[in-house]
Amino acid sequence: MGDGLSIHLEVYLRFRGQAPWRGDERLPEGTTAADLPRVLGISEPGLAILVNGRNVPESAILRAGDEVAVLRQAEGGD
């Protein structure tokens, strides 16, 4: 593992005392979309991880400079 990578992160939950939280975040190299909540210490289930505005496979490895959003997966009803 190298020095890690930096992403721009937005968390649409109450996180680190803010809601939403935004900032640059350093992550270990090789962090996947599925890893991210655990790495950030977020335990809420059912989250969507969007990378550059798109759903990605859980196994997708995050890359330096990615814009990553952590949101609650939700939908409008009827």
Add this chain to the structure above:
Amino acid sequence: MLLEGGFAVEQMLRIDMGSQAARFEPLPDCYRYLGGRALTSAIVSAEVDPTCDALSPGNKLVLAPGLLSGTVVSSSSRISAGAKSPLTGGIKEANAGGNTGWRLAQHGLRAVIIEGQATAGDWLIAVIGGGECRLEPAGDLIGLGTYAAASRLRERFGEKAALALIGPAGEQLMQVAGIANTDPEGRPARLCARGGLGAVMGSKGLKAVVVLDPGPNVAPALVDPALWRSETRVYVRALRDSPAIDRYRKLGTATTLEFVNKLGGLPIRNFSRGQDPATEAITGLHMAEVIKARGGLNSHSCMTGCVIQCSNVWADREGREVTSSMEFETNTLLGANLEIYDFDVIARFTEACNDLGVDTIETGGAIGVAMQGGVLRFGDVDGVLDIFAQMRSGGILGKLIGAGAAMVGRVLGVREVPCVKGQTMAAYDPRVIKGNGVTYATSPMGADHTAGQTIGAKTDHLDPAGKVALSREAQIMAAALDSLGFCAFAGKIYEQVAENIRAMYEARFGEPISAAQVRQLALDTIKAEVAFNRAAGLGPATDRIPEWMRTTPLAPHGAVFDIREEELDRIWETD
């Protein structure tokens, strides 16, 4: 109601508005295992000429609770309204929560068929209870908004009566008009909103259907009550324990806004952008905090017994109730789509729409097109309030918006109209949320996300691959839930509770039903609806996303709707 062994005998009620006569009919065998959308669409297909004028005496409005409705088992008593739609020109089913479905099923009524037309100028209400249906003059209810009308009806018929009623928009035959159903506290805030079915009810001369409280512990007959109790217990426990459901209980649907905004598919400024930082002011995350701080309700049941409680009550700065409920679709179509980013304003708009008895999606879409056409500027709050005032008074601008977004586009020469089959899209731009785009294009319901919602799929929504299949399965699931009487959010755990729901069916009817039979019920319903539309003149060329959305890229992704027409045309060919 007719009683047999202590249970209501299942019947249909037919109300002829022309002769002002109501009669109860035995439930035909062919309808015994149909409910909700499956039943409204079957009756409309059998009894309505597809080529008729939707506002003529020949059209019929059918109200039907779901197959498993009639108890306080959570989220299982939605009411379906069906007819030929004056907005789309095709068949329509719009369903809602509230207590109408529960009450009708308690009375043993599987369907209420409203046909004919009262003499012009005559307005009636239908009062159902005690084994009869009385038609009475609507009198001073005419011209009243849904809240005032509901209040008077509840004073007269009791607070436990369920109401399905129209507001001034339905009285004026506006194509944005829905049918409002009362929630457990009597708010007429749960609309069978889409497709202009309130105008069909208005064309009949019917202001309200009042369904009286039949008394305690009245429910449809169960063949196996013990099985019903055990299976419903498991089902309700699953709803209570599900993290996916818990989210709706705490936050409603409103957090969908930040999700779709980040995906780049949120309708902003008449569907011209898919993302905007200004939407930060109307996120669901923010909304929940404001509701909590002001003493509103973040959790509220729209129908008796619901444990999902995705509804909410918005309060003003002094803590006084303004409206129920603030939803994602409304916050977007009456907010971001109009470049209005203020919850207090959107709450006033929502209350006004509920009181007029209109679909907030179609109304927001129509106002967005009017803004594009220069009638008022984007962000013009007072201009929107003036439109609502004119919708109430019958002013020409109110009439124009009341005709829906497609008509507004034609009148104003606006090409950017976000409609399929004349109906406004919900709050997912099809250029980005392509599965919903397939639903908009191919559903016999027109551009209606509730007919096949795909936003929850773990998929790259921008990628056109696989979206026809995704939409197809979502449409089948929606038709199944709409026919059984269940809310779409109960469908969030359908895979987990499918066996319990099928066992509930067996407990209710004494017949088993397989997963394949549930699927077939849904498919048969959709195919019958497509056949009605074809006979009504809605050919495959109407199963299309509008050309401008296939050619005009949407920021920030530069996306267009690019699913091939041949794929759309084949969606119902398999099975």
